Amino acid sequence: MQYCASHRVPALVVTFTAALALAAPTHARAEAQLLIEAATGKVLHAENATDPWYPASVTKLMTAYTTLRAIKEGRISFNTLLTVSRNAAAQQPTKMGFKAGTTLTVDNALKMLMVKSANDMAVAIAEGVGGSIEGFADLMNANARRLGMTQSHFVNPNGLPAENHVTSARDLGILARALIQEFPEDDAYWHIHSIQYGNRVMRNYNSLLDRYPGADGMKTGFICASGYNVVASATHNGRRLIAIVLGAYSGAVRAQKAAQLLENGFNAGGLSWLTPSLGTVDQLAPIDAQPPNLRDEMCGGHRRKPPSEDNDEDQQEAATGDTGSTQAFMLSALRPGNGKFVLGPPVETEAPIKVFTGSPDHPDAVQVAEPRAKKKQHVAKKGDGEKKDAGEKTEKKAGAKTASTPKRAKHSAKPKVSSAN
Secondary structure (H helix, E strand, O other), rough: OOOOOOOEEEHHHHHHHHHHHOOOOOOOOOOEEEEOOOOEEEEEEOOOOOOOEEEEEEEHHHHHHHHHHHHOOOOOOOOOOEEHHHHHHHOOOOOOOOOOOOOHHHHHHHHHHHHHHHHHHHHHHHHHHHHHHHHHHHHHHHHHHOOOOOOOOOOOOOOOOOOOOOOOOOHHHHHHHHHHHOHHHHHHHOOOOOEEEEEEEEEOOOOHHHHOEEEEEEEEEEEEOOEEEEEEEEEEEOEEEEEEEEOOOOHHHHHHHHHHHHHHHOOHHHHHHHHHOOHHHHOOOOOOOOOOOOOHHHHOOOOOOOOOOOOOOOHHHHHOOOOOOOOOOHHHHOOOOOOOOOOOOOOOOOOOOOOEOOOOEEEEOOOOOOOOOOOOOOOOOOOOOOOOOOOOOOOOOOOOOOOHHHHHHHHOOOOOOOOOO
């Protein structure tokens, strides 16, 4: 084995660290990364992990946690009916688009929240569990304090842009571990590949579920101020890791960087003792700073097709080729080198989980979504789009059929399902 002359560190360890840098942008920019063991909380890699950050739709992990706590405490059940209020129905896309007055179970709302990243479902859950958005935010913050998420403060259940709505990679790592450890029986919510409402099949925005072996969670998010965020988990040989990437330049880059973190963690093997100990995630020291605002970089005119708050943009970048930036690249164009892991095309996935409105005994007829008016593409300006949502890409209108009553998202058959755009 060859050693580096200055510190006598095995060259393979240097390769482990260098591999993480391969996916890094060529010029300095804000980004946070964290890799931890789910079982122990041991930190395997940390980069700006305690910098405050806008969470965007990753917020919905705390929305789900707060809801599952309410179920565990007996205040509601999975079959409790929620009502879509006028406020919920008025939320900006991404959303399911149900009419005000529609009812649905907590179970169905959670599935739509985690897969579709539906902002109307986030508000319906918040109002049903907490009485109001403000009341639910109080519950979210109480849970954050109890978990030791000292850098987090929530003001809404969906991650819509708000000045005081912040978290950090450290805190999201703590939250992800809490979800896994406190609710093992509900783990399937984090890795539903797709849901079906009538004829509409909506894929999870976490593309790692279909592209990285062993991927089993959790949630993506994007607003212009935060960049592309993801909390991802995967399990190999009984060992589960959690990777967090905040501020990636695109959905494609986000997925690639999370996959590379996971791959490096799983492949470290017996060499982990040679790297400096970073302690556990809760031991990472928070810093007092303002979260970076990446709006100009993420949604500025230098991009060929600037994203908006409600646009995940992975497929658009792949289609248009955003050559204006060295960070924007197509995954299909990547070639392995120096041990770098490359995401492949989507593999055979699970059948969509059917969702419905109404009660389990009397499901409603499928509602046909109103077509959205096409918007002219424009260059995002400072402050533009703040009233839009923190969700991901919107789905196209499809035909209507009556959905069958689903079971909880546990196990399902695995027919081949085509990849959504």
